[in-house]
Amino acid sequence: MSHKTTKKVKNIAVHCLLAVLAFIWVFPILWVVLTSFRAEKGSYVSTFLPQSYTFDNYIKLFTDTSLLNFPQMFMNTLIIAIFSCILSAFYVLSASYCLSRLKFKLRKPYMNMAMILGLFPSFMSMIAVYFILKAVGLTEGSLIRVALILCYSGGAALGFQISKGFFDTIPKEIDEAALIDGCTRWRIFTRITIPLSKPIIIYTILTSFMGPWLDFIFAKVICRANADQYTVAIGLWKMLEKEYIDGWYTSFAAGAVLISIPIAILFLCLQRFYVDGLSGAVKG
Template identity: 55%
Template sequence: MSKHTEVKAQSQGFLHDQRKRRIAADVATYILLGVLAVIWLLPIVWIFLESFNKNTAPYQSTFFPTEYSFDSYIGLFTDRKVLDFPRMFLNTFIISIFTCLISVWFVLSVAYCMSRMRFRGRRSFMNLVLILGMFPSIMSVVAIYFILKAIGLTSDGMTILALILVYSAGTGAGFYVMKGFMDTIPISLDEAAMLDGCTRWQVFTKIIIPMSKPMIVYQAITGFLIPWLDFVMAKVIARTQENYTASLGLWLMLEKEYINTWFGRFAAAAVIISVPIAILFIVMQRFYQESMSGAVKG
């Protein structure tokens, strides 16, 4: 066998071994991803099927239900004497909608000021916000409660307003991501618009906001999900069931006196709570894709 033939055979063997290793790595990757997908989807499938379980007891002999019915969904909205879940759901929806709108406006305004304006104390303010963001928000729960109590916002009729203020007030501090996006928008567009007679307000509303749609979508989703999923702040501020949010309602359903009769309804409520989140993601994804395609075309 010539030296050239031997080298060619060795290279073919190396390529063959490399191909085997690549196939083995791909198989191992897909197996791992499949196992992780099952682990991730199994609780979701289980809670969805459990919401249709005719047996509402929390402890059962089988993992999946054996009999199915809509009793949990029907009872969740018709039996309002013990736990008024529809009222809790409505409270949460109102709080989340207003928080979403206010937070988007706050973040846009602060990010625009930090990105486009230069003023004394700007860098110090940004550093201060960055440092404060390193501390968990739960540290301020007690202080926030006593501030709200001092101004009379912890009474039954003011709880929803108090929660909207609490969730919205600090959102402007989360301007860093939005500011980073606005920094990528050429400032020459602002200058050209001002030369044509536009004011800063017109530049902000006619140029910056339309070009920031992807980040507006992100902030809208974040602003909606924070009050929708929060438990700690709602638990501290809301004192009666009339002012409870959906997360507090779910927590009550697992209490000792309710769990045996409300566990099926707990599963049904968990499914219902996920519906607005899914709708929000679907709708916002469409706007995100449209804004990104428009940006590419521009």
């Protein structure tokens, strides 16, 4: 009996602690959501809960487009994120597969190089990237989107470590069996490896979508004064400038809530594949 009670007390204590931690963790998100529905204007409020609620902040984002065209920024970002997601997921998976399965001389040096390059922050090359893109003529008009897609997907192959690690766990015997049956490397990759590695593919797709979706610094440097090419990150940042902050702060929160929606949808659609892709791969 006393043993049971101590266990109960322990459980209660642990759950209380977890509840407090969960509250602390969710608190800022909750605050942003509440602010996005706040009817009072301005960036500063003296009360935690809004005095009254409204949908106007969301409506303003989509109707008041003459100053900050949020729908257009949203579409720009969506297009850029989808294309760079497809490209970089492909690059990452291909590079990881090659490094995991093919034996070639530069394999080790390449991995070392990628490791060292990965240590530098990507924005270090920002200005150089800008001038290269300018030399190619990609810094004006709609070509800016192409430039951003190239930026976000170009370096993707350096981030192979995690999926290479995953591919390493897929038994080589399967590949060998397929080779003996006359499969090419490409067919092994598309027909055997990819179906077996759904979790890591989902992970790769999610991260390569979120990178461009949330990026600010490259978009800022490359878009410069082309307002029609702005991404949501730049738009949200603009809303906090001193001229706009008082009128746009609650819409800023609404925008912040909205940009989490595509990521959430993507995750919900893909999460059912997060099961163990390897179950029952090798028999015996």
